[in-house]
Amino acid sequence: MKYPLKLTVNGELFEVEIPANRTLLDLLRNDLNLKGTKEGCGTGECGACTVLLDGEPVNSCLVLALQAEGREVITIEGVSDGERLHPIQEALIHYGAIQCGFCTPGMILSAKALLDRDPNPTERKIRESLVGNFCRCTGYQKIVEAILSLRSREKE
Amino acid sequence: MGNYSIIGHSVPQIDAKEKAKGVAEFVSDLQFPGMLYGKILRSPHPHARLLQIDPSRAKRLKGVKAVVTAEDTPNLPFGPRTEDWTIFAVDKVRFIGDEVAAVAAVDEETAEEALELIQVEYEELPAVFDPVEAMKPGAPLIHNRENNIVSEFRLNKGDVDRAFRECDWVHAERYYTNQVYQAYLEPMACVAHFDPQGKLTLYLATQIPSMTRITYAKALGLPLEKVRVVVPHYGGAFGAKMETNLHLAGAVLSQKTGKPVRMVNNREEDFMAGNPRVPMHIDLKVGAKKDGKLVAKEVRIIGASGARAVYSMAIVATACYRVDSLYHFEHLRTEGITVYTNTVPTSCFRGFGNAQMTFALESTLDRIAEALKMDPAELRIRNGLKTGEVSIHGWQIGSSGLEDCIRKAVEASGWKEKRRQKRFGRGLGLACCNHVSGNRAFSREFDGGAGIVRIGREGKVLVYHGESDMGQGQKTAFAQIVAEELGVRLDQIEVAPVDTDISPFGMGSFATRGTVFGGNGLKAAAREAKEEIFQIAAELFETSPSQLEAREGKIYVKGEPERHLPFAKVAEAGVLRRGGAPIVGIGFWVPDTVLPDPVTKYGNISPAYPFACQIAEVEVDTETGNVTVVNYTAAHDVGQAVNPVAIEGQIEGGVTQ
Numbered sequence: 001m002k003y004p005l006k007l008t009v010n011g012e013l014f015e016v017e018i019p020a021n022r023t024l025l026d027l028l029r030n031d032l033n034l035k036g037t038k039e040g041c042g043t044g045e046c047g048a049c050t051v052l053l054d055g056e057p058v059n060s061c062l063v064l065a066l067q068a069e070g071r072e073v074i075t076i077e078g079v080s081d082g083e084r085l086h087p088i089q090e091a092l093i094h095y096g097a098i099q100c101g102f103c104t105p106g107m108i109l110s111a112k113a114l115l116d117r118d119p120n121p122t123e124r125k126i127r128e129s130l131v132g133n134f135c136r137c138t139g140y141q142k143i144v145e146a147i148l149s150l151r152s153r154e155k156e
Numbered sequence: 157m158g159n160y161s162i163i164g165h166s167v168p169q170i171d172a173k174e175k176a177k178g179v180a181e182f183v184s185d186l187q188f189p190g191m192l193y194g195k196i197l198r199s200p201h202p203h204a205r206l207l208q209i210d211p212s213r214a215k216r217l218k219g220v221k222a223v224v225t226a227e228d229t230p231n232l233p234f235g236p237r238t239e240d241w242t243i244f245a246v247d248k249v250r251f252i253g254d255e256v257a258a259v260a261a262v263d264e265e266t267a268e269e270a271l272e273l274i275q276v277e278y279e280e281l282p283a284v285f286d287p288v289e290a291m292k293p294g295a296p297l298i299h300n301r302e303n304n305i306v307s308e309f310r311l312n313k314g315d316v317d318r319a320f321r322e323c324d325w326v327h328a329e330r331y332y333t334n335q336v337y338q339a340y341l342e343p344m345a346c347v348a349h350f351d352p353q354g355k356l357t358l359y360l361a362t363q364i365p366s367m368t369r370i371t372y373a374k375a376l377g378l379p380l381e382k383v384r385v386v387v388p389h390y391g392g393a394f395g396a397k398m399e400t401n402l403h404l405a406g407a408v409l410s411q412k413t414g415k416p417v418r419m420v421n422n423r424e425e426d427f428m429a430g431n432p433r434v435p436m437h438i439d440l441k442v443g444a445k446k447d448g449k450l451v452a453k454e455v456r457i458i459g460a461s462g463a464r465a466v467y468s469m470a471i472v473a474t475a476c477y478r479v480d481s482l483y484h485f486e487h488l489r490t491e492g493i494t495v496y497t498n499t500v501p502t503s504c505f506r507g508f509g510n511a512q513m514t515f516a517l518e519s520t521l522d523r524i525a526e527a528l529k530m531d532p533a534e535l536r537i538r539n540g541l542k543t544g545e546v547s548i549h550g551w552q553i554g555s556s557g558l559e560d561c562i563r564k565a566v567e568a569s570g571w572k573e574k575r576r577q578k579r580f581g582r583g584l585g586l587a588c589c590n591h592v593s594g595n596r597a598f599s600r601e602f603d604g605g606a607g608i609v610r611i612g613r614e615g616k617v618l619v620y621h622g623e624s625d626m627g628q629g630q631k632t633a634f635a636q637i638v639a640e641e642l643g644v645r646l647d648q649i650e651v652a653p654v655d656t657d658i659s660p661f662g663m664g665s666f667a668t669r670g671t672v673f674g675g676n677g678l679k680a681a682a683r684e685a686k687e688e689i690f691q692i693a694a695e696l697f698e699t700s701p702s703q704l705e706a707r708e709g710k711i712y713v714k715g716e717p718e719r720h721l722p723f724a725k726v727a728e729a730g731v732l733r734r735g736g737a738p739i740v741g742i743g744f745w746v747p748d749t750v751l752p753d754p755v756t757k758y759g760n761i762s763p764a765y766p767f768a769c770q771i772a773e774v775e776v777d778t779e780t781g782n783v784t785v786v787n788y789t790a791a792h793d794v795g796q797a798v799n800p801v802a803i804e805g806q807i808e809g810g811v812t813q
Contacts, residue, residue, distance in 0.1 A: 106565070
C-alpha cells in the first residue's frame with residue numbers, strides 16, 4: 001500500500017507515492033537521489049543524517065517520510081548557492097575541520113540551524129548544539145573553531 | 157627542514173569542497189545500473205554446530221535474486237595471516253555475527269526480509285569469551301588448536317632475574333585493556349561487480365587495496381588479474397578497514413547474479429562483525445635504580461584474537477616490545493600469547509597494540525616515580541631514547557624529539573605549578589609514546605612505496621598512488637609533495653582514486669606509513685616527470701635543462717625572469733611532438749630499513765620513529781566518581797609536517813578518540 005506525499009526539498013516541490021514505513025532518510029537518498037545525507041547508524045545516535053525540517057534539525061532516519069507532508073526539508077544539497085558555498089561550508093574547509101567528511105553534511109545542517117536562530121552563540125552553546133553529531137576524525141576542535149569564527153560579532 | 161613553498165604550509169584538504177557540498181560519493185553512496193542489495197545472515201550463537209541451512213523459502217520471496225552459503229564458494233581456507241577464514245561458516249559458527257549466508261535482492265528491505273526466511277539448524281556448543289579461560293585445559297576448542305593458542309611470541313635479552321634482584325625498586329601490576337570498537341562514521345561497505353568476462357571489480361573501503369586484492373583472489377579461487385580493487389571516498393577507518401568477509405560475500409553474490417551488488421553493514425552488524433581492538437591481559441614488572449634508571453622489564457600478555465585471527469598476533473607482539481625503543485631497558489623477558497575466543501575477530505586500531513602497552517607501562521612508570529620521589533616527567537627524560545641512539549632491538553633513532561616533547565608539554569600545561577599546588581579532586585597525568593612510520597616487519601617480502609605522475613596535453617597533473625586516504629588527508633599531502641617537486645600550483649594536481657589496474661602496488665595506509673612511503677614514491681615519480689618536461693622546455697627555449705627552474709606553474713630560464721612559459725604550454729608542446737604520449741614519471745622509494753631477525757627481532761624496522769608526550773588534567777567528582785578532562789596538552793615529534801593543519805587534526809582526533 002502506497003500513500004501520496006507532497007513536500008518541498010531544497011525549494012523544489014516533490015510529489016511521490018511511498019509506503020508508510022519509508023523513512024525521510026530513505027526517501028531523500030533512494031527516491032530523490034540526494035545522497036549528501038548520510039546514514040551512519042539508522043537509529044538516531046550519530047547525526048550523519050541530520051536535515052532541517054521546517055528549519056529544525058532532525059535525524060532523518062527517525063522521521064517517517066509521511067510526517068514531512070506539506071513541510072519544507074533542507075538537505076546539504078540545498079545549503080550552498082550553486083558554486084557559492086555557504087559561510088559554514090567555507091569556514092569548515094578553511095579551518096581544516098573536514099577529514100573523512102562523512103559527518104560533514106549533518107554537522108553543517110546542525111550548525112546552520114543554530115546560527116539561523118542565534119548568530120552569536122557561546123562556545124558552550126555551539127558544543128551543545130552539535131552534541132547529536134558524531135565526528136570520529138577531528139576531535140571536534142576545529143569544527144567548533146570554525147563555527148566560532150562565524151559569530152556575527154567576530155565578523156564586525 | 158627544507159625550504160619549501162607548498163610542503164609545510166597548511167592547506168585545506170583538496171577534496172574538502174566536495175565533502176562540504178555533500179557531493180563526494182562514498183562507498184555506501186555508489187549506485188550502478190541493475191545494482192542489487194546484499195545482506196548477510198549472521199550467527200545468533202557464539203559457538204554452535206551448523207547442521208543444516210535451508211534457503212528455499214528465502215529464494216521464493218519476490219525480489220530475491222540469490223541466496224548463497226559456503227556451498228556457493230570455492231570453500232578455500234584463507235586469511236591475511238593465518239588461514240582460518242572461510243567466506244561463510246562451514247560446519248561451525250564461532251561468534252555472534254559469524255557469516256552464515258547472504259542474500260541479494262532488488263532492495264535492502266527485501267534482502268532483510270529474506271534473511272528471516274532462511275532456516276538454519278544449529279546445535280549449540282559451549283563457548284569461551286576470555287582468552288585466559290580459553291587457554292585452560294578442557295576449554296571448548298574453537299579451531300582445534302591446542303589450548304586455543306593462535307601464536308606465541310617470546311623475546312629475551314640480558315639476565316632479567318639477576319637484574320630485578322639488583323634493582324632498588326620493582327613494581328609489578330596486572331592491567332586489562334578493553335576490546336574497543338573504532339566507530340568510524342561510515343560502516344563497512346563495498347560494491348562488487350563481476351563483469352561478463354569474469355573479472356571482478358570491487359569498490360572497497362579499504363586501507364590496503366593491493367593486499368586485500370591478493371587475499372580475496374585466493375579466497376575466491378581467482379587468478380590475481382581477475383580481481384580489480386577501486387577505492388572511492390570512505391568514511392574513516394582507524395585501523396579497522398582491512399579484510400572483511402562482507403566484501404567477499406558481495407563478490408559471491410555478484411558472481412551468482414551477474415549484477416553489481418552493494419553491501420553495507422548496519423551499525424549493529426558493524427559492532428558485531430567489525431574488527432575491534434585486541435583486548436589484552438597485561439602482567440608487567442619493571443625494575444629501576446634509585447636514580448630512576450630503568451633496568452629490567454618483564455611482560456606477559458594474553459590477547460584475545462576472537463574467532464579468527466586477523467592481525468592479532470602481530471598486534472600482541474607489537475604490544476610486547478615496541479616500548480623497548482621508547483625507553484632503555486637492558487634486560488627483557490617477554491611473552492605474548494594470542495588466543496582464540498568466541499568473540500568478534502579483533503584487529504588493528506590506532507597504534508597496533510602500542511596503545512595497550514603504553515597504558516600499562518606509563519601507569520607503571522608513575523608508580524615508580526612516586527616510589528622514588530621523582531618527577532614523572534624527569535623519569536621519562538632520563539630513560540628516553542635520544543637522537544642517534546640504537547635501541548635494544550636495533551632501531552636506529554635518526555631523530556628523537558621525545559625530550560623536547562616532554563619539556564614543551566610540561567611547560568604548556570603548567571605541570572610544575574599545578575603539581576605543587578595540589579587540589580583535592582584534581583589530577584595531572586603524563587604519558588609518552590613512540591611509534592613507527594611504516595614497519596619493515598609487517599610484510600617480510602616487501603618494503604617501499606611507488607607513484608606515477610602523468611601530465612596530459614592540458615597540463616593537468618594526475619597522481620596515482622597505491623596507499624589509501626580514509627579521510628586523514630593523504631591525497632592532499634601527496635598533491636603538496638608533487639606540486640612542490642614539479643614547481644606547479646596545488647590546483648594543477650589531481651589525485652586519482654586507487655585502482656589496482658592502474659595504480660602502483662602499494663602496501664597501504666597503516667602504521668603511519670602512507671604519507672612517508674607513498675609520498676616518497678611520488679616524489680621520485682615527480683622528479684622523473686620534471687626531467688622530461690624540462691627536456692621539452694629546453695628545446696622550446698633553445699637552452700639546456702640545467703638552465704631551467706619551475707615555480708607556481710611556470711617554467712623559467714634561470715636568471716631571466718622575463719623568459720618563461722606556462723607549465724601547460726610546455727606539456728602541450730611535449731605531448732604533440734611525441735605522437736600524443738603523455739609525460740609520465742614513475743618512481744619508487746625503498747628505505748634502508750633492516751628486516752628484523754625472525755628470532756631475536758633485531759633490525760631497523762622503520763625509516764623514522766615518531767615520539768610524543770601528552771598531559772591530561774582531570775577533575776574527579778568525588779561523589780559520583782565521574783572524571784572530566786579539563787585540560788589536555790599534546791606534544792608530538794612528527795618530523796617534517798607536510799600539512800600542519802591536517803596533522804593537528806590527526807592529533808586532536810586521536811586524543812579525543
